[in-house]
Amino acid sequence: MSFEDKSPMITNNGDSQSSIAGKVLENLNALIVFAKVAETRSFTDAARMLGLTASGVSKAITRLEQELGVRLMHRTTRSVSLTNDGSSFFERCSHILSEIEEAEAALNQTQSAPRGRIRVQMPVGFGRRVIVPALPGFIERYPDVVIDGELSDRIVDLGYEGVDVAVFIGVPADARLIARKLCNLRFVTCASPDYFRVHGEPQTPDDLERFRCLAYVLPQTGRYRDWHFEKNGRTFAKTVSGPLNLNNTESLLEAAISGAGIAMISTFIAADAIRAGKLKVTLRDYATVGPQVSVIYLPNRNLSARVRVFVDFLARLVPPNPPWDQILEPECNR
Template identity: 65%
Template sequence: MENLNALRVFVRVAETRSFTLAAKRLGLTSSAVSKAITRLEQELGVRLLQRTTRSVGLTNDGASFFEHCLQILAQIEDAENLLGQATSRPHGRLRVHLPVGFGRRVIMPMMPRFLYQHPEIVLDAELSDRSVDLAYEGIDIAVQIGEPADARLIARRLCHLRFMACASAEYLAQHGEPRTPDDLDKHHCLAYVQMHTGRYRDWPFSQNGKARPKAVSGRLNVNNAESLLEAAAAGLGIAMISNFIAADAIRGGRLRPVLTDYVGEGPPVSVVYLPSRNLSPKVRAFANFLIEEISGNPDWDKITP
C-alpha cells in the first residue's frame, strides 16, 4: 500500500456514505476521493464499496476492511499520543455529538471558554437526537442522556435531569392548578410525541421514591421540547419540560411549576468516549472541561420545584 492516507480516505467515505461529504471533511475534491478509492481497490484486488447514483455502501469485504482500518488508525493515533503525551497540548480536529436541547442550551454557550483555553483545537459539533456509533462514524466524544447502550464506552457522569410539569400563570388562573397527576385528565396537556413510533412520552412523576408515570396527550403534541415550552408559555396547556430548558422561563415568570410534590430524578447525562490505552489529549480536555463546568450544582438545577 502506498501510504496511510488511502486508509483515511476510505474510512471517511465509509463513515459518511458519501464521496462529497468525505471530500469536505478531508479538504479534498470529490474527484480526488473517488480516484483514491479506485486506486485502493485496484491495489487490494477487491471491491470495497457499492456505488449507486444515490448512495455509497460497503461490500462484505469493505465492511471487514473498514473494521481493520479503524483499529490501525486508532493504534497509530495511540502511538502518536504516547510519544507526545508528556508535553503535547490538546490539538487537532475534535468531532463531538450532542443531543439537541442539552447541546444548544447547556453546552454550546460554554464553547467559547473551551476554545479560548485550547486554541489549537478545531471543534466539529453535530447536534441531533439520533443514536450514534462512535467507532463506526469516527466521532471522538459524545454527550448522551440516559444510560449508555454501548457497553464499550467509557461514561463519565455529568449530572441528572429532572422534569417538571409547568404552565403559564394565565392558564392556571383560567383552569385551576392540578393537585395530583390524576387531575391532569381534566387539563390540556402538551405531550412530547415520538415520531418514529407515534406514541406520546409518559410523564415521569414520582412519589415517596416510587415512579408513577402518567400517560398524557392533548390537542397539541410536538417532538421538540423548546416548542412545548413556548406553547405552555403561550397558555395552551401544561407541559412536562426538562429543568435545564424550563429554568429561564420559570425565573422570568413565563412558567410556573405544578405538581412539585411529584418531581423525581430523571435520566443521567454522561460524556462518553471509546476506551484507549492512551486517551487523546483533545478528548481528555473536552471531557474534563464538561465535568468541571457541569458537575456539582449547575445553575439550571437551582430552580426549586
C-alpha cells in the first residue's frame, strides 16, 4: 500500500483508529525535522539549522518512518534522497507547515514588529551598488530583524539552501517561486574617452568587429554574454569578445576606464563613471531594454512578516525610472 492509500480509518461512532493523521498530529516536531532534511538533503545541515544534533535528527526520521510504516528517505554515507512516498509526504508536509507559519506570522503581526533572521542572496554588482548602501536604513527601521546576506552571481535553490529571499536577474526557472519585479536592466556600450580619441568610435554594432572589446563571462556557463541592440523596432544580439574577458562587472568597469577597450555594462554600474567623464557612451541610438530584475521567494514564506517588509523595502528602493538609467537620455534632457 502506498503512502497515499493510508487514509484515516473512522468508525461509525466517530472514533479515529490508529491512523497516519493521528500520529502525525501527535508529533508536529517530527514534521518540521523531516521537512528540513528534505529541503537540505542533509542530516547535518538540517541539524545545524534546527539547533539539534545529527544523530537526534536521524532518530527523529527513523521514528517517523516507523510510525507511518513507510520508508521516507534513502540514506547513504554521502547523500540523502527522498523515496516516492517521501516526496509525496514532503509535498503535503510543506502545505501543512506553510499554513502553520502563515498563521503564526499573522498572529505575530498583530502582536509585535517583524523579527527574526532573513537569509538573502543577491548578484554582486546589483547588491553592492543598489541594495547594500540602503540596508542601514532597513535595519534601523526594523532593529529586531537580522539579515544574513550573500553576494554572488550563482543561481541558488531557495528551498534546498534555506534562503528566504533572492534578487534574480532574468526569468526564474522554478515556476513555483513568487517573483516581484524591481526593474529592467539597461546596458550602455562605452569606453574611456582616451580609447575613443585614439581608435575612433563605432557607428553601428557591426563596426565593433574592428575594435578591441571586453566581454562579460557568464559564471554559470563560462560563455560570453551577448550584446543586445535595438534599432527601428528590431532587436538583435551579437556575440562579442576580445583579448580581455572577465566574469565580474566591477572589474569590467575598471578595465574599460583604464582604456582596455569597449565594454557593454549595466547602467547602474557605469552611471557614476560616465557622469564623472571617465567613460563615454557610444551607440546610444542602439540601446535596448535588458532582462528583468526581481525579488523572488518561496510561496510558503509569502506572509512571513520579516520577509514581507523586506520585499516591500526592495520594491520601494528601485523607482520606476531609476536615476542610473538617465545617462541614456540625450544630454539636453538631463
